[in-house]
Amino acid sequence: MEKKEMAQHWAEKMNAEPDAKKRNGIVAEMCREHGLKTGDAWKMLKDAGFDPKEEKPETQQESQKEKPKEKKLSVSLRHKTEYPRYRCAGLALTQNPETYEVTEEQLEKLKKDPWVEAGEGKEAKA
Numbered sequence: 001m002e003k004k005e006m007a008q009h010w011a012e013k014m015n016a017e018p019d020a021k022k023r024n025g026i027v028a029e030m031c032r033e034h035g036l037k038t039g040d041a042w043k044m045l046k047d048a049g050f051d052p053k054e055e056k057p058e059t060q061q062e063s064q065k066e067k068p069k070e071k072k073l074s075v076s077l078r079h080k081t082e083y084p085r086y087r088c089a090g091l092a093l094t095q096n097p098e099t100y101e102v103t104e105e106q107l108e109k110l111k112k113d114p115w116v117e118a119g120e121g122k123e124a125k126a
Helices: 003-016 020-034 038-047 057-066 104-112
Strands: 073-079 085-088 091-094 098-102 116-118
Touching (some): 003 020, 091 098, 104 116
Antiparallel strands (some): 073 098, 073 116, 085 091
């Protein structure tokens, strides 16, 4: 089998595997079987048409199905630390009260944090 045909064969295997962690194992197997270095194997796969950053359309649709739209709440938040910004629950809070749109999960975490003050808010449209 020529190098080009061999690379296309392995590129097809890589395209069939949606899990990026398992792809490293496939490359390692390819290197063992053909006595290649990892960098050379990746280069051959890219030359054969494999794009590691490309996501399959089925995978995109599945990921959109898995994430239902969560209800967002408008909440007035501020922090009580001496610093200009304080990060909590994926937000960068300021010392002055500002309105943030947060999920119920984020709000629970914010209410448990002793350095965060949460005011009453209204439901926002999702």
